[in-house]
Amino acid sequence: MTATSLTSTQGAGRAGDKVFSGATLAAGCLILAVLFGVALFLVVQAIPALTAPADKIQGGQGFFAYIWPIVIGTLIAAAIALVIATPVAIGVALFISHFAPRRLASGLGYVVDLLAAIPSVVYGAWGAAFLAKEISPAYGWLAANMGWLPIFQGPASTTGKTILTAGIVLAVMVLPIITSLSREIFLQTPKLHEEAALALGATRWEMIKMAVLPFARPGIISAIMLGLGRALGETMAVALVLSSGALTASLIQSGNQTIAAEIALNFPEASGLKVSTLIAAGLVLFVITLAVNMIARWVITRHKEFSGAN
Amino acid sequence: MTSTLTPVRSKRSALTKGQLPKYAPYAVLGGALIVGAAILALIGFNPFGWGLVSAILFAVGLVSWSAAVEGARRAKDKLATCLVIGSFLVALLPLVSVIWTVLVNGIPGLIDPGFLTTSMNGVTGAFDNKAVESGAPVMGGIYHALLGTVQITLLATVISVPVGLLTAIYLVEYGNDGRLAKAITFFVDVMTGIPSIVAGLFAAAFFFVVVGPGTKTGAVAAVALSVLMIPVVVRSSEEMLKIVPNELREAAYALGVRKWRTVLKVVIPTAISGIASGVTLAIARVIGETAPILVTAGFATSINSNVFGGWMASLPTFIYTQILNPTSPSNPDPSSQRAWGAALVLIILVMVLNLVARLIARIFAPKTGR
Numbered sequence: 001m002t003a004t005s006l007t008s009t010q011g012a013g014r015a016g017d018k019v020f021s022g023a024t025l026a027a028g029c030l031i032l033a034v035l036f037g038v039a040l041f042l043v044v045q046a047i048p049a050l051t052a053p054a055d056k057i058q059g060g061q062g063f064f065a066y067i068w069p070i071v072i073g074t075l076i077a078a079a080i081a082l083v084i085a086t087p088v089a090i091g092v093a094l095f096i097s098h099f100a101p102r103r104l105a106s107g108l109g110y111v112v113d114l115l116a117a118i119p120s121v122v123y124g125a126w127g128a129a130f131l132a133k134e135i136s137p138a139y140g141w142l143a144a145n146m147g148w149l150p151i152f153q154g155p156a157s158t159t160g161k162t163i164l165t166a167g168i169v170l171a172v173m174v175l176p177i178i179t180s181l182s183r184e185i186f187l188q189t190p191k192l193h194e195e196a197a198l199a200l201g202a203t204r205w206e207m208i209k210m211a212v213l214p215f216a217r218p219g220i221i222s223a224i225m226l227g228l229g230r231a232l233g234e235t236m237a238v239a240l241v242l243s244s245g246a247l248t249a250s251l252i253q254s255g256n257q258t259i260a261a262e263i264a265l266n267f268p269e270a271s272g273l274k275v276s277t278l279i280a281a282g283l284v285l286f287v288i289t290l291a292v293n294m295i296a297r298w299v300i301t302r303h304k305e306f307s308g309a310n
Numbered sequence: 311m312t313s314t315l316t317p318v319r320s321k322r323s324a325l326t327k328g329q330l331p332k333y334a335p336y337a338v339l340g341g342a343l344i345v346g347a348a349i350l351a352l353i354g355f356n357p358f359g360w361g362l363v364s365a366i367l368f369a370v371g372l373v374s375w376s377a378a379v380e381g382a383r384r385a386k387d388k389l390a391t392c393l394v395i396g397s398f399l400v401a402l403l404p405l406v407s408v409i410w411t412v413l414v415n416g417i418p419g420l421i422d423p424g425f426l427t428t429s430m431n432g433v434t435g436a437f438d439n440k441a442v443e444s445g446a447p448v449m450g451g452i453y454h455a456l457l458g459t460v461q462i463t464l465l466a467t468v469i470s471v472p473v474g475l476l477t478a479i480y481l482v483e484y485g486n487d488g489r490l491a492k493a494i495t496f497f498v499d500v501m502t503g504i505p506s507i508v509a510g511l512f513a514a515a516f517f518f519v520v521v522g523p524g525t526k527t528g529a530v531a532a533v534a535l536s537v538l539m540i541p542v543v544v545r546s547s548e549e550m551l552k553i554v555p556n557e558l559r560e561a562a563y564a565l566g567v568r569k570w571r572t573v574l575k576v577v578i579p580t581a582i583s584g585i586a587s588g589v590t591l592a593i594a595r596v597i598g599e600t601a602p603i604l605v606t607a608g609f610a611t612s613i614n615s616n617v618f619g620g621w622m623a624s625l626p627t628f629i630y631t632q633i634l635n636p637t638s639p640s641n642p643d644p645s646s647q648r649a650w651g652a653a654l655v656l657i658i659l660v661m662v663l664n665l666v667a668r669l670i671a672r673i674f675a676p677k678t679g680r
Contacts, residue, residue, distance in 0.1 A: 017568050017569055019570075020574075021480075021484050021570070024479045024484055025484065027472070027475075028476075028481070028490065030473055031473070031498060032493065034501075034537060035497050037516065041516045042511060042512060045518060088397045088400055089397075092397050094394050095398040096398075111402070112401060115405050117661065119597075119626060119657070120506075121600040121653070122598070122653045122656065124600075125633055125649060129411065129415070129633075129646070179401070203386070204387055208390070232505065233505020233508065236630065239630075240634065260505060260601065264601050264604055264605070271524070275518075279511055279514075282507065285508055286508045289504065290500060290504075292503070297499045
């Protein structure tokens with residue numbers, strides 16, 4: 001009896017193998033199809049807005065004039081979030097990986113992960129009800145003393161519902177993402193490098209500067225990119241916190257708008273061409289975040305190949 | 311030669327020379343707190359300002375003392391330590407602040423009679439005005455939203471778990487790191503980054519094309535949530551399946567067991583605790599999503615238990631609409647009380663799910679003997 005006849009005695013078993021592997025393959029392909037479908041259906045629904053005459057689009061000057069201020073607004077909000085969150089997140093990650101007592105470290109990591117567990121709408125409510133009120137005196141001060149900078153030009157918003165507040169709330173939301181990814185990378189630093197640096201008499205900070213950070217740089221960059229992806233697409237924090245308006249350079253006046261918030265605020269009541277316009281805006285957001293995420297993932301995979309980590 | 315004759319005592323001091331004494335951080339901290347309190351007393355005391363000023367004074371004091379005694383390198387090290395610890399404390403501020411705000415504002419709403427058992431059906435601005443003017447109890451509740459959240463999330467789970475789990479099995483057991491497996495891994499990672507509102511728009515656009523324009527039901531929202539949930543399920547299940555020891559698979563093959571039965575009877579049961587906790591975490595992630603539900607299920611004020619027909623409320627959209635469009639525009643307080651109550655319920659739900667996930671992972675962990 002050969003090996004093939006041994007295994008072929010159970011006809012049902014072989015069919016089961018085929019069905020099962022087929023099902024797993026189908027599920028995998030379904031995911032690719034869904035991602036493709038996201039792009040396809042958004043394009044199909046967006047076409048009316050892209051081809052409509054300019055005066056039919058909201059604002060009356062065509063889709064491009066409608067979309068570019070909110071694209072800039074989205075980028076401003078995300079930039080504020082990253083400028084605030086990145087240094088803090090790297091500090092927190094270093095604290096958990098290299099400074100905190102070993103026994104506390106995982107517990108502290110869990111505390112930071114709690115930040116990621118809080119729903120975005122709760123952050124939005126917190127930003128609107130608490131943070132905006134508490135921070136508006138600071139805006140008054142900024143307008144009075146730093147008003148010569150275009151970004152702090154007065155008169156400051158008295159409600160505090162500005163793009164800077166929205167950016168701060170976004171910073172809180174992307175912080176756990178950047179932290180947890182950087183922490184993983186920091187922990188992967190080869191122990192021998194660290195100990196060699198310490199043995200040569202480096203202080204802890206010099207060890208981190210010479211051994212940990214150079215090793216982790218690609219990882220940090222991709223963590224920041226993933227945080228950027230989240231900040232770009234985050235809806236509720238901006239929709240609830242920002243009192244939106246036209247594009248302005250000043251961060252402490254009300255005004256500006258992001259794509260995601262624009263969609264959330266207008267979609268429920270929209271009909272006809274307005275729906276298409278908003279879906280087209282969503283398509284733009286999708287393309288931007290897709291590009292950001294793909295670059296981030298590409299950096300991670302490239303890093304994996306030559307670092308020997310993982 | 312003189313060094314061999316030096317008494318032991320002075321040798322020790324030579325080794326510890328140029329170092330700060332052990333009590334140095336505590337002394338500086340005490341000094342910083344006192345000086346900080348004094349400065350704040352001059353310009354008006356508040357605890358937040360006190361903490362901030364003291365922290366800056368502490369860092370400046372310790373670093374300059376260290377620079378004077380230990381030299382620039384040690385001082386730089388101290389500065390870095392101060393900054394790193396400081397950033398951790400800064401990160402804790404919003405967490406504490408958010409939880410505190412939700413607790414303080416949410417408890418009055420939560421303990422309101424009927425908050426969990428009634429819907430917003432028939433609750434108009436007039437009731438809210440009366441509640442503010444004459445102190446009548448705040449009417450209305452979140453029953454319809456709670457029901458909607460549970461149904462939509464459940465349906466999303468029913469869609470996502472089979473697809474996600476089967477994909478993970480494909481990647482680990484059948485993919486062989488081939489080109490398709492690599493593509494799936496890459497696009498699953500990319501999918502993790504899809505903005506939630508785009509997932510909502512996709513589901514909306516899909517049903518607009520397939521069913522008809524303006525279709526907004528709980529099922530559309532469930533599809534939107536699945537798009538967000540599947541990648542999370544795939545990633546966590548994949549990690550769990552990967553750590554199942556290969557010896558178990560080989561032992562099963564050696565006994566002549568078919569591959570699909572090996573996967574179903576050996577691999578998955580071994581990894582089930584991790585998979586279950588991953589799924590629970592994925593549920594916790596999507597249960598708080600607002601934007602996709604907002605654009606796919608609309609918002610209802612009455613109870614709708616049919617996922618496939620009619621607008622449906624959910625906790626996140628309930629919070630959102632109560633804050634943005636209060637039931638009574640002239641007296642928004644009852645609405646914000648309801649919103650905070652719902653936020654508290656939502657946070658409790660998410661935290662409980664997170665806890666359950668950890669418990670599952672711990673209790674049902676396979677007994678590997680390690």
